[in-house]
Amino acid sequence: MTAAEAPHAYVHGYHDREQQRLHDQARTLSDLLHHDTHYPTGSRVLEAGCGTGAQTLTLAAQSPQAHFTCVDISPASLAMARERAAAAGLHNTRFREADLRALPFAAASFDHVFVCFVLEHLADPVGCLRTLLQLVRPGGTLTAIEGDHGSVMFHPESAAARHAIDCQVQLQARAGGNALIGRQLYPLLQAAGAAQVEVSPRFVYVDASRPAWVDGFTRKTFTAMVEGVREDAIGAGLTRADAFDEGVRALQRTAESDGVFCYTFFKAVVRVP
């Protein structure tokens, strides 16, 4: 998840703990989200909004003979992404600073475009998708992945947990984004002029029989993400400390042995005629 339009307003923040969360998330989720994304030998792939490279590492390793151009608006994120790609021994990635609203590429200059956890932060996702679609050569593809906080389901149910999640949804909306964007990929891509769109949900189901997901997703991805907006939510007057903390505890409660947690990501693949 990277900030392409307004890094100062980026809801998740840029601190170390957040970086760790993003990488934990990528490790836990990468199979679910990316197992069916493979780019052919020699193909030119644009990753729009690579952030610190959380998805890049998976994508580039899965398609070692494809060439990835990964852009982001944040030099600090790009520096981290470069370092991690080098540490992972990847030789098929180039990183470049760029604003998604003014990308320095010619029309049809990529075989494939990939954009993941970026549209949720944009005030004009349709405009961005229209731009990205123009960069794909005829016969190429665009892949977009987003979460949707409206998909959260858990047991035990808790109004306090819903309140804490809603604080993040509201903060993201105030920053011009949309934490409920996943379900909208199909109509957004249609509005951007895409003809052949195929959306597939990626459902994260977590109960005590899946301890790696309890720890990696319920605790370290979702609950940690909500916890991460605590100060901003209190500062913005959306909640009080005690109400927010009760919500976080209720989310942690869903990670116990009789708890259940569910979240859905949406993946859209567009074939450009």
Add this chain to the structure above:
Amino acid sequence: MTAAEAPHAYVHGYHDREQQRLHDQARTLSDLLHHDTHYPTGSRVLEAGCGTGAQTLTLAAQSPQAHFTCVDISPASLAMARERAAAAGLHNTRFREADLRALPFAAASFDHVFVCFVLEHLADPVGCLRTLLQLVRPGGTLTAIEGDHGSVMFHPESAAARHAIDCQVQLQARAGGNALIGRQLYPLLQAAGAAQVEVSPRFVYVDASRPAWVDGFTRKTFTAMVEGVREDAIGAGLTRADAFDEGVRALQRTAESDGVFCYTFFKAVVRVP
């Protein structure tokens, strides 16, 4: 969906339109829900709460060499189920009137038990599951499938639609049931003493690229089901006609070309040691 405990309070009703909806639903959903349920030659399977046979027809056709004993508390539903099984040319089904709270079977007398859209209507689902688990011989399985109205997601978002759905959730709760039970299969089965439980979500994703699902699920299954509680919801004082009808129109709106509709069923398979 059948009424095992309280047929007079059965939230979906027994009228013809409801029967048609159940069968439309079964046709549209049967692959998603049942494609991985096959019972071996000669195995004895109990379907607990078969209703009018909406699931029976699929199950029995998929496992033609297994023997199905299908019970329900409603003689009228059983008569319809018998008729349909005969019309489908099935010779491996027996139908029998029985109350799930007092089943006339000895412990361990079945190889497999199947229960679908029944627990949502029971005041004591754990008690029912405990009873059903006792009927499975060691080495057999119990399969349970339930929906969860908390999983509903749609675009465009609509408070009116949420209100109409909530009317059904509340009516079902007043009748002693739980329309949010799907996510709880794991903890309910644990509480019933099951050791090896594997739950898999079955996600229904509908956009305009899937017209059969738009018609078969968004319109004829989910929206029709909500519409079906209109009179009861008004009569119970949960809503007014105009507010409810606005909600139904908002659900119908999600079936238009830029609309999206999502719903999740949960399937649990227990292996009995």
